[in-house]
Amino acid sequence: MALRTEEFVVNMGPHHPSTHGVCRLVLTLDGERVKKVEPVIGYLHRSIEKICENRTYPQCIPMFDRIEYVTSMSCNQVFAMAAERLAEIEVPERAEYLRVIMLELNRIASHLLFYGVTAMDIGAYTPFLYGLRERELIIDLFEMTCGQRLTYNYIRIGGVSHDIPPEFVPKCREAMRIIGQKMADYEGLLNENPIWLARTKDIGILRAEDAIAWGVSGPVLRASGVKHDLRKDDPYSIYDRFDFEIPVQKNGDTFDRYIQRLDEIRESIKIVNQALNGLEGVEDDKIKAKVSPNFKPPAGEAYARIENSRGELGTYLISDGTKKPLRVKTRGGSYNQLQALPLMCHDVLVADLVAIFATLDVIMPEVDR
């Protein structure tokens, strides 16, 4: 007698250890196989855009820190860029270098965290400790510079808030050297590991055309083989001065998305080192353009977008000429990545769904804002 089976609807989340925040996935399961996934979002909505409408421009930056707390330097940067475009403020060269250094360090820190938590979601615990250990080096650099470990409020309209302390440059070079060396360890732990390969290879493939159609960006898009990176395609700040590659993968499976991040760490290390060299050549030690605390940009609108570690991060500002923005809109990469999740989950195991979700590197506060 054949066993009668039935599809089963299960909630994964909102509080589930591997949903990286508060995300609910409604799964339709046939035994251990996932037939359908439906992400339900909104649990972390804090209405940051609306809050910003009631804050002055400088006050918005601490709010933006909290849109995407893992790389809040990028959030600072994108808001500052949009505001600078509104008011046509020229950023001093030194500040530009400092910004690039901080943005890239933040990207490395974010990818190291990704490396750790993804491995942990798939079941390997050691990489988590490795990733966090090296991430600490970078976080220490941030704390030394701006006093905070997570929500920096460092990049301001017109420049940056503090100059780097004298011990920053040697420590930063040392950190880059250590991380560069440890890359071999990271890859050695996982790349050849048969369990890792079985869990990641050919799982959760996202085809390039789907990725483009769903507006996926960042490492997830590049892992699917699309060479698109705003640092090259629409250079902002002073990224056009640096020599670096945009790594891409072919398959767009879970393994590619993982290896893509590691490749990007290498490129970011290159950029940081070049920027540190470039910083030495800057004579002017001005780090902030003259911006009034009662910053009032002329009426108008501006959009700024940057490449952060989770794809394209954009901010659209409308000013009515007062101290407060009339409208603030942000676009985060995580949102699109999450919406593309169902495309990758055709008939996968529940455990693989966790792996796929982890490699999308979604940050829920950025989805819900």
Added chain:
Amino acid sequence: MGVIKDLKNLIAGLGITGKHLGTHAITVQYPEQRDKIPERSRGIVVLLSDKETGELNCTACQLCMRACPTGAIVVEFERDENKRKVLTNFTLDNTICCFCGLCEESCNFSALKLAQKYEFSTIGKEELVWDMHKLQEVGRDVPYEDKRKKKKAAPKKPTPKPTEKKPEEEKKPQQTKEEVEAQAEKKAKPVDKPVDKMEPKPEPEKEKPATEDNQPGEKPKAGEEPTEQTGGKTEQAGDDSKDDTKKEGSD
């Protein structure tokens, strides 16, 4: 074949983790040992006291209150017979402070600082709302650089007062108009700050003094102070802030 390869990989992995044998732990045993935290670390907001007199440096100018994005600070003051502002209360709600540091940056009198302190857990939420006495007490041993020193010396030289006074006054009316507009704006959007912030009296009071202060009577002393002090602060202070600080300084 496959098994041998897998075993090899297993050994390679073990080799990487094995490299740790014999190396030092990178973590510390927290309550007994502590990491040294950098000078710039932003911890709890504290009020600073004068190194000599032991009194609070705060002049109740409310710049920090206006700079705070969360509305964690409430500054209340009264005016004494000379119309000088006297701080009556300074409340900091640690439950909503986001440790952004904007208040410290806005203060021109070295009166508050985000100290390198981070241990203030309690069992009740109410205990996290600190008044000025608590803030002062916590800030007693916090080292800081006094930005006011230059300014303090200034009022003793009375000579430039009469000459400097006039041009200053001519400028002021225009700028204050702007200021008043700005404040009116602020009022028009009442959602601006969290509700509890709108309740305390200082809000309406704040505007009156601004115009009163422009009366020539008590100006002289003040004309000097702020110019010195904003001079040291070029980076942050734009045009608007200058006249902000002038007003505050003039009380």
